[in-house]
Amino acid sequence: RDSGKMLFKGSEVDFGSPKEALKVGICIVPQVLELVSSFTVAENIALGMEPKKMLGAFIDRQRRDESIMEIIEKTGLDVPLSVTVGELAIGVQQRVEILKALYSGAEVLILDEPTSSLVPNEADQLFQVLRNLKSMGKSIIFISHKLREVFDIADRITVIRNGKTSNPLQVLDTNPEEISNLMFPDGKSRTLETDQMKAFERSNDVVLKIERLVVKDLQGISAIDDVSLTLRKSEILGIAGVSGNGQKEFAEAIIGLREIHSGRLTIFGKDITKSQITTRRSLGITYIPDDRKGTATISSATVTENVMLGDHSLSTSKMGGLVKWKQYRNYCSKLCEEFHISLPGNNTELNAGKLSGGNLQKLVLAREFSRNPKVVVLFQPTQGLDISTTQYVYQRIHELAVSGTAILLISMDLDEILRISDRILVIFKGKLHGDFYPEDISKRELGLYMSGVKNKIVGQNQ
Template sequence: MTCNSTPILRMRGISKHFVGVQALQEVDFEVLPGEVHALVGENGAGKSTLMHILSGVYRPDGGWIDFNGENEVVFADEQAAQRHGIAIVFQERSLFGPLSIAENIFAGRQPIGRFGFVDRAAMIEESRKLLAEVGMEVDPQLPVERLSPHQQQLVEVAKALSLRAHLIVLDEPTAALTETETDHLFAVIKKLQERQAAVVYISHRMEEIFLLADRVTVLKDGQHQATLSVSETSPQELVTTMVGRELAGESFDRGAPPVDQSPLLEVRNLSDVAGSVPRRVELKEISFSVRAGEVVALAGLAGAGRTELALAIFGARSRTHGTIAVDGQCLQQGNSRGRCVADSIAAGIGYLPEDRKEAGLFLEKSIASNIAAASLKQFGRAWTQDSQIAKVADEYCQSLRIAASGIEQSVVSLSGGNQQKVLLAKWLLVKPKVLIVDEPTRGVDVGAKAEIHRLLFELSRKGVAVIVISSDLPEVLTVADRVLVMAEGRISGELSHEEATEERIIHLASQVEVV
């Protein structure tokens, strides 16, 4: 491509510090005009933070940005970045659902006609042209919420075109797309390239990077790792560069994995039933089992269907089909209609959700109330005995070492690690046979993280089947006796504790053949 021209973007020594985390450390990043530059790295490597700095959402603590011939530009906010010609299509779309495509493309800068009114005809005509450029033939007056995720994405690209953006950032654009839609998007990207627009492409998927990108920059733990020419590297090298890190010195005395135990949880042919509303992830023919005393990790990329699988097992996902049995007792046979979370809990399944603030905690309620939430019946069928709740909550605060001033403290004021321990206590209290924990240590500091790992491990050795969903690969390798890797709603592979390495998991998750 146009490799010997001067970079359109040059980010130098960018640092960004959040309380407790060095998100970026002196990162350099250069993009040439007309190139597709892939940005890769594990979860938490700092890709999104870097792009948020580029788009003016965050101010860097150190370093500077040269863009399009201007030196040391400062983007005070997103509008400023937009005016300079930087357009970002984030994973979470930033469109206005009920407004028309045209209104979205020209949000805040509608063409003005006579009398200072919006010139609707011009706006619609211009939108039609832009949509044609991204290969869409739809009425620009259609509300955006009626479009498919792919079409919405293209509307954002069209918006970027109308801004005459010199640099377009696409953040995991294919996460929700089908194969044909992906092909279509790639064609649009090629077209952008021909217009000398630079594209920064964030993705986990190796094949896409090798199909599309000219160069690739690897971030790891907030640091620039390497910038490679795609033609001179291989998926293997890239994965190694992404991962190449020392593992935390955390390990458990495993003992013999409990092979002879009969499975506590058995899932057979679990699939989503197609409905009128398309879903982001479709679960497809999932079968696996977990024995008593075993920790099984569910690994995979964002959108692989891990959380969805957990919710389906827990009875919190509608329209699923398949067989789920706990301890030999069938919970679901065929359609899930009628099964509810309470039944699952009664059968001995616990689920600690991924987003603890949104779906786990009763934030303004006390520690005691939170711990008792899923087991109120234990404290009296008709009348709840507060003294018993207090006693049990006290015991858990001691045994899990929850740092709080007392069980009446509201959980909103606890640290992330302690909040997570409260949730753990809540589910330990139901005496589960199967415990599913979804990202149990996200946003938790290192000390509490190790404690939670130990708790989960000990729990499994007491005869509970533990399923850990995690995007944190070192965590997966530390706690799991067995790793199930998911990709696109299926289980794409299974690795024993001995077989599992970060490379193998990433390969299975991004569906690259292991060489």
């Protein structure tokens, strides 16, 4: 904190860490859940706060479980304590995070984009839980870019724009249009109408074909089980699914980061099932992973160096293998300008780790989209981004598709899938279901497929 002050229950506070905030009862439920998948629900909830037996050397599991059950009975957050977290759906895992906060004695809960990974029925259940917590006297900060949800659950709304907050408004005294105007005072939300997103002819030219693909996870279990699909030129094919249903293994198998156990993968008819990553990239396949900080970029490297990644032929001279720094800095500056990447002082030698999440994602898009890709695999491309940056990403995806690129969009965001996809498949427990056009399926029905309530296995000719 550089300036200003923060009051909690009338007294000024200055927290040096989340642990200090937790001591007085303030806890955040993060967008990316921080649970140990191999631990049980009870072990996760009480982690670091376990009650000890008389001698202090052993955990008093009975007392721990009784304390957790008392919270469950009060809140309605029903979760089986003995099940390992890795076996639970994302919506149930989120309940574990909330129980963990309540077990620690939290009086103020900060929820960061809590519905980003939930299907509609799970979001409805979450809202009921939040209403129960409110009735118990808990205070909740609900951070979201989804106005419908904000108006559904909040009592007051504050808009944060460019690091500054607006005066809070009572929900009953405002409307979505007024809040939107506060978010975009210049009237430019950079939204693309659905008709504009679809304003080009679908092609029948097959670019990528996957036949009976099987991919194993690290335990040797099939994460992707007998999956087949075709991806056509200029098509945006959406793969909807709740996290943990094989999306990561699927994306990594296509780009070459994970071994294909069986099946066949072709691009323009060329078999690349056993090909190395470099071969696949040379044929025009590129990947935007969900982890922009840990996987897509190197935080300690400069913006220029991050733009160079995977492009060694352009970044080095033919003689001696020396990096052509001046040429690349100029190229990087042009990309930053074209993709509206904000750099302090236009300094491309700034470490990428100092960029905001939105600017970092635009940097990854700039690097990959500028290389004339034929197939782009997008995995959660707008996760954690603000509305304006999200709209910008959609615009660039749309422009790339119009230019002829085939796009595989893997996302847990139903609004995103329905809005920009030409065709939609659902992934559940490693299998593909459905095959819908966005105009032919509702958000709620799509959520039923994502949660496994409905199923319709995709045939081999999709």
